[in-house]
Amino acid sequence: METRKVLDTNLLIDGVMGLTTVLNIIEYPKALDVQNEIIWPTQNDYRVAIEIMINLRKSGKPIPAIDVLLAAICINRNFTLVTKDRHFGYIKSIREEFSLEISKQLRHE
Numbered sequence: 001m002e003t004r005k006v007l008d009t010n011l012l013i014d015g016v017m018g019l020t021t022v023l024n025i026i027e028y029p030k031a032l033d034v035q036n037e038i039i040w041p042t043q044n045d046y047r048v049a050i051e052i053m054i055n056l057r058k059s060g061k062p063i064p065a066i067d068v069l070l071a072a073i074c075i076n077r078n079f080t081l082v083t084k085d086r087h088f089g090y091i092k093s094i095r096e097e098f099s100l101e102i103s104k105q106l107r108h109e
Contacts, residue, residue: 003099006039006074008083011103021073023066041073048072052091061090071098 007016009024012031019037049065049072056062071091074081080099081088092098 004077004079005082005101006070006079007036008070008081008085010084011082012036019079021070023070023073027066039073039077041069042076045069045072045076048076052095055094056090059090059094061087063087063090071095074099 004019007018007020007024009027012020012024012028017034017036019039020031021039021041023041025031025036025038046069049069052072053062053065053068056068067085067088068091071081071088073079075095075098078097078099080101082101082103084103086102088098088100088102092100
């Protein structure tokens with residue numbers, strides 16, 4: 001069974017279409033101009049995000065809150081996050097079940 005992939009904002013900016021979150025749409029509203037499937041966070045996503053942030057802060061590697069929530073959404077649904085942002089690796093180091101793909105996708109001009 002193929003894992004569903006969630007696109008981070010940087011891929012939406014590059015013109016990649018697919019599954020994303022409302023958080024990424026808030027960061028880049030132009031993504032509404034094309035067909036993107038949108039996931040909304042749940043209370044459980046926020047709970048997991050808090051746990052992740054506590055552990056990131058303990059390790060001295062906090063990252064932006066929206067990115068932590070994005071990772072929590074993916075963890076709770078067993079989805080893979082596709083991004084260009086390597087700081088998501090900090091989450092992977094404390095939550096092994098976090099599926100992460102670092103993209104080298106080039107911008108469509």
